[in-house]
Amino acid sequence: MSRISYIEDFSAWEKEFSFYVPISVRFSETDMYGHVNNVSPFIYFEEARIAYLNSLGVISKDMRQTEGVIVSDLQCNYLKEIYFGDDIRVYVKTASVGTTSFDIHYKVVREEEVVLTARGRLVYIDTEKKVPRKLSDEMKQKLLSDILHFDNVAANL
Amino acid sequence: MSRISYIEDFSAWEKEFSFYVPISVRFSETDMYGHVNNVSPFIYFEEARIAYLNSLGVISKDMRQTEGVIVSDLQCNYLKEIYFGDDIRVYVKTASVGTTSFDIHYKVVREEEVVLTARGRLVYIDTEKKVPRKLSDEMKQKLLSDILHFDNVAANL
């Protein structure tokens, strides 16, 4: 596990998640290898990310048309195969917050086992000018609220 | 084959197609049964339908924002399994033209073999008021141009 570049201490990292969405694997998300296709986890990350940002109030239906949050990069490590019928939980947390962007991490768990880990950067943008915007203090606060109760987070900020 | 409700005479029907798009089956479109998932053909029909309507000039980038063509129903008969790596052709033709809507048929062929047949109704609508619009004579002409050279089409009109 030491090879996952964005996780320093796996057993500490694992404990820093609280928000999750339960995901039900769709049959069409399997492939001819008999398990979940390697594309499908990114579908689950998207579901979980939207639910997470809504729950924090970082995105909402009241956002102005001129602001948005876009995906800048995504990265997934496949630890175990996932099968049709598996009940999985996709956990999400904020890992670090910058001036115009923030990183979130994902942990996918089946029963007690971590089957996938992932991360990705999100950028807050002006959707008309297509340039990054500064995160407001309120947005930062909301994002940080998810992580500040973990001791080892400070290092990321 | 006699069971396909929208095809009276299969060997006549088969010959009435000229437009097609070649489709390359994606690995992610297979499922754990080892062949193309039964959802995937509808992806192919959509590709073929858009290409077909563009080629006839029935839809185009110059369409007013207030007009559009929407899918009212879709129906597919699965004759043979399709596998990853198969080269298939998705044929499309207009089967009948009404006042505000028209029916198109699909035939999917692998080498010389028909693997799928399908049909669906499209409705020309006012996208603001969300009500059907009358097809203009020009649109009807374009749609009919695809079929008028077949003797047995008259019956549908």
Place this chain on the structure above:
Amino acid sequence: MSRISYIEDFSAWEKEFSFYVPISVRFSETDMYGHVNNVSPFIYFEEARIAYLNSLGVISKDMRQTEGVIVSDLQCNYLKEIYFGDDIRVYVKTASVGTTSFDIHYKVVREEEVVLTARGRLVYIDTEKKVPRKLSDEMKQKLLSDILHFDNVAANL
């Protein structure tokens, strides 16, 4: 609504469903028209169909490798647009049972409104010889158990 070929009396038909699965629309299942892509309902029907047949005990993990149930045709009528964030219920019922095949119907409901209707034939097959098998009395019983408590079902059998 009178145009849906497989529904004689919509208000009677509507009432004959009891089994359903709740479906959460995935963001990736929308398209650039801003609502759920017309391919996505077939993903939902597959989910609901598998859950339904499992619940009746018609398919199970204990099935012999030589038997299976395959989709012979599928048909969907789009009544209302579905949006990301909508909570929908996909209802399934057996509509008729034949010697080697059976028809099931689908009703998709958002709040109190029917947004999609659909049907499809399933065939019980010998997966090695790729030919239809006769449904056992037990299978027929299980399928019929879902519908026999509705008065107007007899006509379909």
Place this chain on the structure above:
Amino acid sequence: MSRISYIEDFSAWEKEFSFYVPISVRFSETDMYGHVNNVSPFIYFEEARIAYLNSLGVISKDMRQTEGVIVSDLQCNYLKEIYFGDDIRVYVKTASVGTTSFDIHYKVVREEEVVLTARGRLVYIDTEKKVPRKLSDEMKQKLLSDILHFDNVAANL
């Protein structure tokens, strides 16, 4: 661009690709934001990867059932939005070869513009014992044949 962790010198990196597959964006691969959903590129990478490994002869239909190549991780950077109707090319190259695994890189180009970059590790495994296998000299040769004509590759090996 300096932020892409797996690319040291973008203009050198860009030139090291020769193999590509043309990809036609499917309508269903867009989302309600009006462009290609962020999940879809991973579908394209899979297509391109399979075609690439087949072209090198690293995977083939003659592979024993006990051997296979699996995805260990995947990573994508989104540089520009992709739209329905865009003609894109997905380039693939081997970036480095290890004892039981190898890294491949992806470059997605629309006209002359790089719209996506990506990388991922593939592991050669014993599909029964589910453990990594040593790459044979022949496999290494095939993978290296794609890159040895580039001066700056040596550093990766």
